[in-house]
Amino acid sequence: MRKWTRDGTLETIDEEAESPDDPGPGPVGSNPCHGRWIVIWVHDESTFYAHDRHKLRWVHSSESAKPYAKGEGASLMVADFVSPDYGWLRGKTGYVVIAVRGDASADVSCSEDSARVLFKAGKNRDGYFTNDKILEQANHAMDIIDKDYPDNNHVFFFYDNAKTHTARRPDALSARYMTVKPPRDASSNFLCIVKDRDSTTRKVRMQDGQFLDGTSQSFYFPDSHPQAGLFKGMRHIIQECISHGANLPDPTKLLAQCHEFKCLPGATECCCCRIIFNQPDFVAQKSKLEELCESRGYRITFYPKFHCEVSFIEQC
Numbered sequence: 096m097r098k099w100t101r102d103g104t105l106e107t108i109d110e111e112a113e114s115p116d117d118p119g120p121g122p123v124g125s126n127p128c129h130g131r132w133i134v135i136w137v138h139d140e141s142t143f144y145a146h147d148r149h150k151l152r153w154v155h156s157s158e159s160a161k162p163y164a165k166g167e168g169a170s171l172m173v174a175d176f177v178s179p180d181y182g183w184l185r186g187k188t189g190y191v192v193i194a195v196r197g198d199a200s201a202d203v204s205c206s207e208d209s210a211r212v213l214f215k216a217g218k219n220r221d222g223y224f225t226n227d228k229i230l231e232q233a234n235h236a237m238d239i240i241d242k243d244y245p246d247n248n249h250v251f252f253f254y255d256n257a258k259t260h261t262a263r264r265p266d267a268l269s270a271r272y273m274t275v276k277p278p279r280d281a282s283s284n285f286l287c288i289v290k291d292r293d294s295t296t297r298k299v300r301m302q303d304g305q306f307l308d309g310t311s312q313s314f315y316f317p318d319s320h321p322q323a324g325l326f327k328g329m330r331h332i333i334q335e336c337i338s339h340g341a342n343l344p345d346p347t348k349l350l351a352q353c354h355e356f357k358c359l360p361g362a363t364e365c366c367c368c369r370i371i372f373n374q375p376d377f378v379a380q381k382s383k384l385e386e387l388c389e390s391r392g393y394r395i396t397f398y399p400k401f402h403c404e405v406s407f408i409e410q411c
């Protein structure tokens with residue numbers, strides 16, 4: 096693989112020598128490393144404003160200042176993927192700058208060979224760049240890579256600065272709003288709200304968790320139970336975890352949740368909510384973007400926001 100050196104040039108590294116336990120899938124093409132290059136694709140979102148300009152020039156002493164339009168002006172967001180190895184992500188048959196869509200649908204307009212998106216964010220414009228649009232763009236990027244760069248291993252880097260990047264599926268594992276006991280009846284059952292594309296909402300069960308022994312844990316009583324279909328409640332859920340090997344305190348002696356979930360710093364077993372929040376399956380819950388990319392064989396990670404030392408796109 097290639098790496099940046101301190102003087103800003105690229106050098107080729109023997110990947111096998113670097114990571115002897117992971118020599119990769121073997122010789123590929125003319126790659127001298129006998130492994131697969133790891134290519135980093137960073138998601139770059141930039142917003143440009145109509146009045147965002149800076150002029151520096153000599154002026155005559157008799158000239159007066161001419162005021163510019165106030166405010167930042169209309170914005171245009173450009174979202175793309177860029178790599179130190181290949182530059183902007185483009186297919187090998189050339190690329191066409193895409194047209195801007197004038198609606199707020201989840202469809203993102205990318206040309207066949209470019210993952211670049213131009214977006215006029217705002218009310219009465221293109222709407223807002225939602226998680227669905229990010230997923231659509233990532234899908235298109237992976238289509239291009241699958242087609243034209245199949246001989247490399249690819250890693251996507253996104254920023255965790257926006258909920259649009261880190262959103263989880265509606266039925267994702269989350270200890271928030273869980274009730275400590277089962278509800279009285281189905282009308283007050285603990286469920287997750289799913290908002291469909293046509294803005295209608297429906298309620299679904301939270302997806303199953305996983306015990307420490309690897310078996311799955313449903314958070315709802317089975318059909319054979321007198322409270323069939325009802326949420327088990329946090330205390331019952333924790334007791335099940337204990338019976339499957341977790342070393343946790345007796346939940347009947349604990350509060351449902353510390354006041355406003357402001358537990359003492361470092362506390363992990365102070366209340367039922369904090370215990371469930373810290374269970375490995377809840378901690379490992381992935382975002383929709385991670386699930387999408389990994390389902391297609393791509394690795395993905397999140398940068399801390401605007402970090403100029405770990406991300407080259409912040410060094411401009």
Ligand SMILES: [Zn+2]
Pocket residue numbers: 352353356357358359362364365366369
């Ligand atoms: Zn607590």
